[in-house]
Amino acid sequence: MGQRTDESSPATTAGRPASATANASRRRSMASRTMIRAIRWYQRRVSAGRPACCKYYPSCSNYALTAIRRFGAVRGGTLAALRLLRCRPWSDGGIDDVPRRFSVFYRFSWSRAHEAPRLTPLPKDEEGEDVPNE
Numbered sequence: 001m002g003q004r005t006d007e008s009s010p011a012t013t014a015g016r017p018a019s020a021t022a023n024a025s026r027r028r029s030m031a032s033r034t035m036i037r038a039i040r041w042y043q044r045r046v047s048a049g050r051p052a053c054c055k056y057y058p059s060c061s062n063y064a065l066t067a068i069r070r071f072g073a074v075r076g077g078t079l080a081a082l083r084l085l086r087c088r089p090w091s092d093g094g095i096d097d098v099p100r101r102f103s104v105f106y107r108f109s110w111s112r113a114h115e116a117p118r119l120t121p122l123p124k125d126e127e128g129e130d131v132p133n134e
Contacts, residue, residue: 031073039064055093057121060084066098075102095121 028036043061054060063083068076082104083096099106103113 028069029073032068032076035068035073035077036065039068054087055091056083056087056096057094058097060087063096063098070098071102078104097121 039061047059047061052059056063058066060080060083064076064080067079067083070076071079079098079102086096097115099113099115101113103111105111106113106115108114
């Protein structure tokens with residue numbers, strides 16, 4: 001009694017069947033869904049009424065959404081909290097994408113998850129996820 005798949009459906013999203021994309025949001029934990037809702041509420045109610053003033057791209061709230069969607073509530077929340085700690089008056093800012101592999105040390109060159117700083121942001125697919133370079 002496995003999952004029913006319908007391969008005749010032409011609807012796909014970024015190379016995945018539409019049902020796989022829809023199921024991805026259902027598989028998120030309750031904590032992840034709650035955190036995503038809270039961030040979206042902040043973006044709509046608080047941030048929308050203020051002028052853009054973030055030093056980083058993407059903004060801290062967009063970074064948090066991507067991190068939580070990619071790594072879950074605990075790991076994504078940790079990356080989001082570290083990003084908020086980096087956002088201080090004497091930081092330079094710039095492009096700071098969510099790492100592809102989880103590590104709290106991804107900014108250090110000795111880390112296995114290290115990614116070189118970029119001058120341009122990564123391209124996004126329809127869901128807002130980074131498109132890997134091949």
